[in-house]
Amino acid sequence: MKPIYLDYSATTPVKQEVLDAMIPYFTEKFGNPSSLYGIGFASKDAIELARSQVAALIGAEDREIYFTSGGTEADNWAVIGAARSRKNKGNHIITTKIEHHALLHTCKALEKEGFVVTYLDVDDNGIVDPAQVKNAITDQTILISVMFANNEIGTLQPIAEIGAIAKENGILFHSDGVQALGNVDIDVRSAGVDMMSMSAHKIYGPKGIGALYIRKGVVIENILFGGGQENKRRAGTENLTGIVGFGKAAELAGKNLNDHIKQVRDLRNYFLEQIRSRIDDISVNGDLEKRLPGNLNLIFNYVEGEALLLHLDIRGICASTGSACSSASFSPSHVLSAMGLPLEKVYSSLRFTVGDFTTKEDLDLVVASLVEIVSKLRELSPFDKDHRMQSTQVLR
Amino acid sequence: MGMYNEKVMDHFTNPRNVGTLEDSNAIGTFGSPVCGDMMEISLKIENNVIVDAKFRTFGCGSAIASSSVATEMVKGKTLEEALKLTNQNFVDELGGLPGAKIHCSVLSEQAIKTAIYKYAKENGLDLPGLEGFDPDAEFDHDEE
Ligand SMILES: Cc1ncc(COP(=O)(O)O)c(C=O)c1O
Numbered sequence: 236m237k238p239i240y241l242d243y244s245a246t247t248p249v250k251q252e253v254l255d256a257m258i259p260y261f262t263e264k265f266g267n268p269s270s271l272y273g274i275g276f277a278s279k280d281a282i283e284l285a286r287s288q289v290a291a292l293i294g295a296e297d298r299e300i301y302f303t304s305g306g307t308e309a310d311n312w313a314v315i316g317a318a319r320s321r322k323n324k325g326n327h328i329i330t331t332k333i334e335h336h337a338l339l340h341t342c343k344a345l346e347k348e349g350f351v352v353t354y355l356d357v358d359d360n361g362i363v364d365p366a367q368v369k370n371a372i373t374d375q376t377i378l379i380s381v382m383f384a385n386n387e388i389g390t391l392q393p394i395a396e397i398g399a400i401a402k403e404n405g406i407l408f409h410s411d412g413v414q415a416l417g418n419v420d421i422d423v424r425s426a427g428v429d430m431m432s433m434s435a436h437k438i439y440g441p442k443g444i445g446a447l448y449i450r451k452g453v454v455i456e457n458i459l460f461g462g463g464q465e466n467k468r469r470a471g472t473e474n475l476t477g478i479v480g481f482g483k484a485a486e487l488a489g490k491n492l493n494d495h496i497k498q499v500r501d502l503r504n505y506f507l508e509q510i511r512s513r514i515d516d517i518s519v520n521g522d523l524e525k526r527l528p529g530n531l532n533l534i535f536n537y538v539e540g541e542a543l544l545l546h547l548d549i550r551g552i553c554a555s556t557g558s559a560c561s562s563a564s565f566s567p568s569h570v571l572s573a574m575g576l577p578l579e580k581v582y583s584s585l586r587f588t589v590g591d592f593t594t595k596e597d598l599d600l601v602v603a604s605l606v607e608i609v610s611k612l613r614e615l616s617p618f619d620k621d622h623r624m625q626s627t628q629v630l631r
Numbered sequence: 632m633g634m635y636n637e638k639v640m641d642h643f644t645n646p647r648n649v650g651t652l653e654d655s656n657a658i659g660t661f662g663s664p665v666c667g668d669m670m671e672i673s674l675k676i677e678n679n680v681i682v683d684a685k686f687r688t689f690g691c692g693s694a695i696a697s698s699s700v701a702t703e704m705v706k707g708k709t710l711e712e713a714l715k716l717t718n719q720n721f722v723d724e725l726g727g728l729p730g731a732k733i734h735c736s737v738l739s740e741q742a743i744k745t746a747i748y749k750y751a752k753e754n755g756l757d758l759p760g761l762e763g764f765d766p767d768a769e770f771d772h773d774e775e
Contacts, residue, residue, distance in 0.1 A: 539668070541691035545643065567667065582667040615649055615695065617660065617671040617687040
């Protein structure tokens with residue numbers, strides 16, 4: 236049974252063209268990019284080509300792209316590097332409650348160094364209000380970090396507006412662009428971002444490689460120390476094959492961007508229509524318009540998300556829940572909670588993300604499975620319509 | 632493969648005794664404040680013996696499987712025997728649960744106790760296994 240993969244926001248398969256581009260750099264073209272001989276120069280050239288491919292995807296200059304080990308490192312570097320380099324100017328950082336843990340946990344670490352962090356709320360649709368960003372600014376504020384698009388509910392944030400506010404106030408602005416990259420037409424200049432995090436494995440590239448865009452002229456501290464790679468800003472022998480793959484994936488993403496967006500959005504909308512017409516008592520988390528094209532986050536009322544996920548898995552269908560109680564923390568999705576969703580709805584939420592290899596036939600099969608599983612689990616649920624208890628009261 | 636063993640998966644995919652007994656004389660519901668799970672158990676008690684049981688559970692795989700196994704295990708037990716059942720008995724009967732999922736089986740123990748507690752109260756019974764039991768109390772998850 237071939238699995239039906241509907242979790243493209245978690246990661247994507249590497250495209251064949253990307254893999255083909257990478258292969259020679261494992262074997263014949265393996266030289267260290269810092270070496271002063273033929274295969275070293277060739278590696279260096281390959282990295283510079285990849286740099287320009289990534290730069291082109293976001294409207295940056297080549298020298299503004301710094302390769303990292305992924306989105307997590309890019310987030311860490313941007314926030315820690317910016318905070319430490321500006322600690323004489325102030326100690327206040329503004330971010331949101333719906334950021335990825337790569338960002339939130341970095342902020343928590345900085346709080347231990349004496350920085351003060353404001354975590355902004357989002358509205359019921361999962362969108363940050365730029366006015367709140369403005370109001371949160373103090374004379375101590377040195378950094379604003381707001382994600383381009385959320386990974387759980389796919390909501391697109393008003394980045395250009397926040398960028399303008401940051402600029403007006405002379406504050407550095409970082410955005411986690413990991414989910415938006417390759418799914419949204421990004422132009423770092425018009426977005427007004429000073430730094431943006433990216434990751435290859437969300438755009439059909441390999442895992443363990445990403446980049447931080449740092450606008451030219453912006454100085455932040457390094458967080459890795461060692462050799463002089465990446466213009467002396469990010470030490471360590473380059474992940475040559477990863478970088479080549481990221482470059483190729485970025486090139487393909489740029490070339491196919493409009494088709495990709497349309498195709499994936501049409502599939503997502505078809506999926507939602509089918510579910511809506513066949514299953515009652517469901518609703519969508521987050522704004523449906525200002526949203527990543529492939530993201531669908533649904534509440535299946537009276538059904539627990541992890542049980543649903545497990546039944547889907549039995550049928551070879553991969554989806555995701557931010558509220559799995561399998562993790563050690565048992566913590567419900569911080570994103571859905573920040574939207575003000577009551578707990579039992581948080582636990583009834585599931586994320587499906589479609590991508591380039593999703594077909595309508597796949598979605599039809601998933602809908603059929605969902606119809607069956609949801610009705611089975613509702614029969615089992617003490618919250619079932621004819622049998623509803625005061626869930627909110629008991630669950631708080 | 633997977634996070635659960637075959638027996639857990641069997642109870643999860645084919646849960647036994649699903650529903651609410653029409654002729655129940657003891658219903659207990661319990662919600663876990665920790666992971667949002669909720670279980671309702673309805674019992675039919677005759678001459679101090681549980682003769683039938685059904686459940687409804689909102690919860691993850693291990694919550695559903697342990698609810699299912701719990702309804703099988705309480706049937707035929709006297710109230711005193713049923714009150715001695717702990718979540719560990721359900722976990723053992725299932726052949727084990729992943730460590731992080733043990734707490735989900737507490738739901739069944741608490742729901743059974745709640746049902747019997749209410750039945751004892753309504754019928755003026757004084758059951759030793761219920762001393763100090765408070766159906767509204769928060770319980771600790773020290774399995775973590
Ligand atoms: C919004 C966001 N930021 C950061 C990351 C982390 O990226 P990586 O997996 O490359 O470390 C992810 C992906 O998991 C993400 O979705």
